[in-house]
Amino acid sequence: MSRRSTRLVLTFAALTALTVAPLPVAAQAAPAYTLDIDPAAAGPDLPRSMYGVFFEDINHAADGGLYGELVRNRSFEFDPADNSSFTGLTAWTVSPNGGTARVLDDAGRLNERNRRYLKLDVTGGSFGVTNGGYNAGFAIERGKQYDFSVWARGDSAAPLTANLTDAAGAVLARPVMVTAQAGQWVKYTGTFTAREPSTTGRLTVTAGASVSLDMVSLFPRDTYKNRPNGLRRDLAEKIAALEPGFVRFPGGCLVNTGSHEAYEAPDWERRRSYQWKDTIGPVEERATNANFWGYNQSYGLGYFEYFQFAEDIGAMALPVVPALVTGCGQNQATDDPELLRRHVQDTLDLIEFANGPADSPWGARRAQMGHPEPFGLTHLGVGNEENLPDEFFARFTEFREAINERYPEITVISNSGPDDAGATFDRAWELNRAADVDMVDEHYYNSPQWFLENNNRYDTYDRQGSKVFLGEYASQDNRFANSLAEAAFMTGLERNADVVRLASYAPLLADRDNNQWRPDMIWFTNSASWGSTSYETQKLFMTNVGDRVVPSEASTTPIVNGPITGAVGLSTWATSARYDDVTVTAADGTGLFADDFSAGAGKWTNISGRGNWTVDGGSYLQSDVAAENTMVTAGDPRWQNYDLTVKATKEAGAEGFLVGFGVRGSGDYYWWNLGGWANTRSAVEKATGGGKQTLLENGTRIEQGRTYDIRVEVRNRHVTLFLDGQKWGEFTDDKVAEPFRQVVTRDAATGELIVKVVNAQASPAPTRIDLGGTRIAPQGRLTTLTGAPDAVNTETTTPIQPFESTVDNLSSTFDHTFPPHSITFLRLRPQ
Incomplete structure (x- = not known):
């Protein structure tokens, strides 16, 4: 997980980006969409383990949560x-x-x-x-x-x-x-x-x-x-009700952060990385350790309990071990060869603990804890979100070679860093492909807009190359608009099931009163628990996967993206910086705005409500080194096709500059994030309704005390960026957020076709469904999630719940209207 995503919130304003204009009333009676299904053809198989859950001790998910103590x-x-x-x-x-x-x-x-x-x-x-x-x-x-x-x-x-x-x-x-x-x-x-x-x-x-x-x-x-040292019943039952194909544990960021000191230290060292041997045996002999997320973990819920829980709910256990390269915004690699050898041996011992006979050294430890039979481990991840791909891959290779030599049946999973794109992602995938790695773990937390725009993300992946484990993903909030976007994206995951073999929404659990992250799938207090709208969405998909994709094709929504419009902005993140000589010039050379702050800062509005902005020495200074996203803005939100120039100087703090353009509100803007992520890299990010996505990235870092000349050229939907007179990068933001998505699968047990349709817009979607002459039973079964896009499930009210019904008078060609803002699963039984 990227820690920065914890601060992103989707607001109702995001709805405007997810909708298209309603159809005229007269046109809604006729099909606006077509959905052609070929039941005689066969697409990729869908593994039983396609969807699972990811457990990390974040948001007090373990102690005070799933762990019963x-x-x-x-x-x-x-x-x-x-x-x-x-x-x-x-x-x-x-x-x-x-x-x-x-x-x-x-x-x-x-x-x-x-x-x-x-x-x-x-x-x-x-x-x-x-x-x-x-x-x-x-x-x-x-x-x-x-x-x-x-x-x-x-x-x-x-x-x-x-x-x-x-x-x-x-x-x-x-x-x-x-x-x-x-x-x-x-x-x-x-x-x-x-x-x-x-x-x-x-x-x-x-x-x-x-x-x-x-x-x-x-x-x-x-x-x-009813297990001693067991799990809180209501939370475990909610997880079990998802029928997950796997459980990924114990993280997440806490896997490979902290120190990597020797295991047999003369004194107990604090802030160790998560090491599985610390978590087994009698609970009174297990350690308490600092948690990456700011609190302590007792390890009462340890590796034995994780394996046992996965077995109890019929899921594949998928542990992740540290690779001795930190991730999650940290950039350190351990170069101690003896420490690396010890961690590799610990991983081999873990496999023996899971799969070894009861008379093997570590199999005997498992048997002593009450499970003489092997757990049947088949997959194991090494590392999590490392920002140093070359350093990570060198160490990953040693793990992989040792595991393949002794346990060739184990699938060893690599990863591609913390984001869906960028230099780290590209380099990690280059290394993984060259080494013919079996499976690569991708992670991303993006805006609903991104998920609606990227349904076809995996269409172009190499069908013969490394498979994808989508180990962490979510749209950045817990409203139904987020769930609709996630569902639309999931239809693309299933369509590409020959590439994407495993996928898990994240995080799984969150204490309502003490959490570090949003969104989350299941929320709880000490006495209650409830599923978010994304829980209901995930449950619908996870309990209706099917066994094979059935080829289908749907028409699309006519959407045209207009030019990028908006005012300009200045911001900081945990940094003090000063700005000067801001100008905005139209493409034809007309001056739109200029401010050298000699007359104060009256042209600027603080839309974030954060930071300490003052005019100081003839420039605009933000002096609070702790405040995050201190956005101030100026100009006309109707501006388009303009050049923005500004001088920026970092005074102190962790990062660099945030220069905004296309600013339409506190949650809707683009910004050039120079020196972001603790000054480890730079990127252009787009915020829609508060949720962000990365459009362009490189490794630029910002020097303290140096003044930079920044220029941003906006032309229609194309943006070119210059740093100190040199072209830094460019991008065209022209992807369409398609609100109507579908996939069809076949349930081998019942013979039914499962037609899965997402309509993430404010208009109903009258659709003609054509099965190419295949005869079906006249009645089908419907399960629908529908509601207001800003609906949120809470402890006291759960507006987003599945509604089951039937639909009659079906034939090989029939019309059906999918409600606005809806996820619909229609089961059809061929005759």
Whole structure:
């Protein structure tokens, strides 16, 4: 995932870019579209694993989410090194009197991986601590059982009492009482049966004598498949209901970020990259690690649990291991050959853990955890979104060669970086093709406009070359307009199933009250969960894939793109920069605008509401080095065919300049992003309704303190860009956002044709469907998703839900009108 995409929001304004003018009323009775289907022909086969899910611990998707544990910071491992707000008592409160509480890291620890523990020095009566869980607290259901456990060691025999209450102190269950003995660490357990429900549950552990505590846990008995150390049932069931063909895990950006220190370090190192061996075995012996997304992860949900969950829902497990080259906006490659050899060996050990016999070294570890039979691993990814394609591929090659030598049956998946195009993408694909890599993982998060424009993206891919795993994609928000665009794009994925063999929307889960990313498929609180409009869209496609594509052809919508129009803009991203001598000149030489800021900045409007813009020393300065997207704009939104010139100087901060053109609003513009992505590359980006796509890119970086001359020439829909008098690049933005898309597949089990049609416009789409003389049953089955393009599913209202119905009087040629803003699956049964 590219971190920049986290800040993109689609607004209702995007609708104007997704619609065409409504048909005249008189014309709507006659077919506006044609759809010709050839049931006698056969297109590409569709694998059972075509669509899957991608799980990354982002948005608190694991701890506090899918992982069933209710206690946060159960082993007191939180530390300011991971997050400046953390302490060993994060999420805990200490009794106001009766003793002292100390988080210790010394030889008395529970084990080498669980280093810190809590010492309660009781000075009188009883003394203890209370855990509030995640966000509001624990969700407790009346009549349900909750398993309590704690590792404890008394200075002498120490009575312990565990109480389950709500935030106001009301008792929710009979207390659990044990006595911690002196000497060794011992695990003590008990069970609460809830007498009352609450969404603000608290766990309090008090001691009657001095005692050491670690791994304080509260787990619902009612987990998915009733497994100990299991998964939150409602979230797991929603994932299972998708019937995914695979589960990609554990990321994502957290796979290959962090340090890559030696595995057998003399001391536990913080901020390690995600390493699978850290996540297996008894949970009290697993580490807590810093998470790329700004919080901690306990690894209670580890590789064994991932494999087990994939098996439980009938999906293929698809793990991803670090390649020792950072990605996700970071640009570092580890050159330690011994460290690389160790990681390669760890990956071979992972395959043995998954597939080895129970008497093999790592197969025995799997068997000890309760699964003597192999998991049947077939695919494995190496790396994620690396920005250094040559460095990545050199290391990927060593992984691939070692895996192919010992496990030739495993498909080793490479990747193409963080974007859908650009220098990194092109170079990565060049390397992958030259090496005849089996499968390449592509990632992109783009605007709805991009998805509507790129249905044919894979039409020209080499049919004999590397296959595509679309491991992460989404349109940039959770409104139904986004889902319509994604659905239109997915018809192209299925049509090209001989190239695109795996695809997964991302991310999967998000805590409503604590998240780092939008959009997401499934949202949750501590007590509720709901599917977004994209969840309903993905579910419709995933549960109606079919087995083979049936060739079909549809007419298109007559759309003509007008010229690029809009005002001009200046912006920054986590950078202080100054601008001067802004001019806009019409193509015929007529002056439209000029500002040297000698008279102030009265011509400019801050449409972002961010940044600290002032006139300073005769130029326009944005001085806030933390603010992101500080867009100010000037001029006429009706401008077209003009030249924009400006002088720009970076003063301080992480990036460079953002020079806008074709600006029509805060979410609709083009900008030349010079020195973006932490000053690692530059690109032209187009925003439509707040969602962005990259149109042109190269590796230009910006020097601090140097003044650059920038010129942008806009002609119709062609743009040429000059930096310091030299041509930097050019592009023509002439793709059409086609709102009417279709694909047809065959369900071998039922013999039915599944006609999948997306109508992403405000007008109904009367369509003549011609099956070339093939006779069908007179009645078909319809499943439809339809609603307002700005509709959003929430905890309390889900306007986008599937509607099932039937359609009658069908024949080999028939007319059907697809509703505005709709996704329709029509099942036809040939006779």
